Amino acid sequence: MKKTVFIFSIMLMFVGIAFTDAESKASSKITIKIAALAPKGSSLMNVLEEMKDRIKKETDNEVNFKIYPGGIQGDEKDVLTKIKLGQLQGGAFTSIGMGRIVSEVRVTDIPFLFKNYEEIAYVRARIKDKLEKLFWDKGFYVVAWADIGFVHTFSKEPVTRENLKNLKVWVWGDDVLSTTVWQSVGVTPISLSITDVLTSLSTKLIDTAPATPFGAVAFRWYTKFNYISEIPSTDPSSAIIVSKDTWEKISPESVTKINGIADWYHDKITTTNRKANADSLKILKDSGIKVVPATDKSIQFVTDMQLRTREELVGKLYSRELLNEVLGYLDEYRKMHPESDYTRIQ
Numbered sequence: 001m002k003k004t005v006f007i008f009s010i011m012l013m014f015v016g017i018a019f020t021d022a023e024s025k026a027s028s029k030i031t032i033k034i035a036a037l038a039p040k041g042s043s044l045m046n047v048l049e050e051m052k053d054r055i056k057k058e059t060d061n062e063v064n065f066k067i068y069p070g071g072i073q074g075d076e077k078d079v080l081t082k083i084k085l086g087q088l089q090g091g092a093f094t095s096i097g098m099g100r101i102v103s104e105v106r107v108t109d110i111p112f113l114f115k116n117y118e119e120i121a122y123v124r125a126r127i128k129d130k131l132e133k134l135f136w137d138k139g140f141y142v143v144a145w146a147d148i149g150f151v152h153t154f155s156k157e158p159v160t161r162e163n164l165k166n167l168k169v170w171v172w173g174d175d176v177l178s179t180t181v182w183q184s185v186g187v188t189p190i191s192l193s194i195t196d197v198l199t200s201l202s203t204k205l206i207d208t209a210p211a212t213p214f215g216a217v218a219f220r221w222y223t224k225f226n227y228i229s230e231i232p233s234t235d236p237s238s239a240i241i242v243s244k245d246t247w248e249k250i251s252p253e254s255v256t257k258i259n260g261i262a263d264w265y266h267d268k269i270t271t272t273n274r275k276a277n278a279d280s281l282k283i284l285k286d287s288g289i290k291v292v293p294a295t296d297k298s299i300q301f302v303t304d305m306q307l308r309t310r311e312e313l314v315g316k317l318y319s320r321e322l323l324n325e326v327l328g329y330l331d332e333y334r335k336m337h338p339e340s341d342y343t344r345i346q
Contacts, residue, residue, distance in 0.1 A: 150232030
């Protein structure tokens with residue numbers, strides 16, 4: 001009898017351990033709610049969904065990303081507020097949104113600083129670790145980086161030096177960088193949320209806006225424009241960022257797996273963005289939008305604009321040391337590639 005009771009007790013102990021392990025595993029599941037501006041069904045959202053599925057599978061269901069597309073959680077400023085309130089845990093941000101956390105990230109957004117994707121990739125790869133540490137210090141983890149693609153100036157009338165002061169230019173919210181750029185040439189831009197741009201184009205509150213070709217098509221802005229600049233102004237970075245508190249709940253094994261997926265995501269989303277922009281350019285041309293060609297004089301004009309802007313923002317968005325570091329890497333690349341030149345719309 002005593003032997004039977006002993007065996008039964010041992011069985012109960014193992015059953016208890018099994019239940020404890022099961023409960024522990026169940027309780028370790030983490031849902032990370034993130035918001036994105038990319039429209040549902042777009043190629044960009046498809047990559048995000050693919051990333052989400054891979055993370056869920058490769059972490060053995062420990063980590064699941066729930067994605068809210070199409071700006072349904074609001075502008076990036078709204079998303080950051082919701083992260084602080086705990087309603088969201090992260091977001092797929094443009095550098096404008098990221099700049100609200102770490103302003104230094106905007107240093108590679110300086111308009112007309114870079115001429116092509118290769119220059120940008122070379123510089124960003126060398127300051128990536130420094131920026132990620134700044135985000136961590138502010139309570140965020142950068143899960144994965146990506147480039148949005150080249151931004152061009154869209155307008156109802158050709159943008160020339162002569163008509164600059166007649167333009168009604170949109171800038172995104174309180175973006176210091178964009179505002180400084182336009183003010184440097186005597187233009188007072190109009191600040192609006194990204195969700196108000198289409199309506200404001202229809203009511204003629206604005207008539208000029210920066211956008212990637214894909215963005216102009218995805219948000220239907222292109223239906224209100226007649227012209228696009230031949231050379232791009234910038235290639236903003238983007239990233240998926242998650243609150244530090246949330247990230248620290250993930251097991252080390254899953255963190256390693258997610259970081260591996262992040263490398264895949266960077267390559268896939270960057271390639272996808274470039275293809276989406278190339279496809280969108282065809283739509284723009286087919287719709288009748290004309291390209292405003294760059295001349296030697298106009299290139300010199302925007303180069304001077306870039307020089308003024310980058311100096312004006314020292315101490316506001318980034319330090320002199322960081323700017324010099326970026327310029328040093330850019331100079332290093334151009335010495336190795338003296339043929340480096342502007343990417344133009346073909």
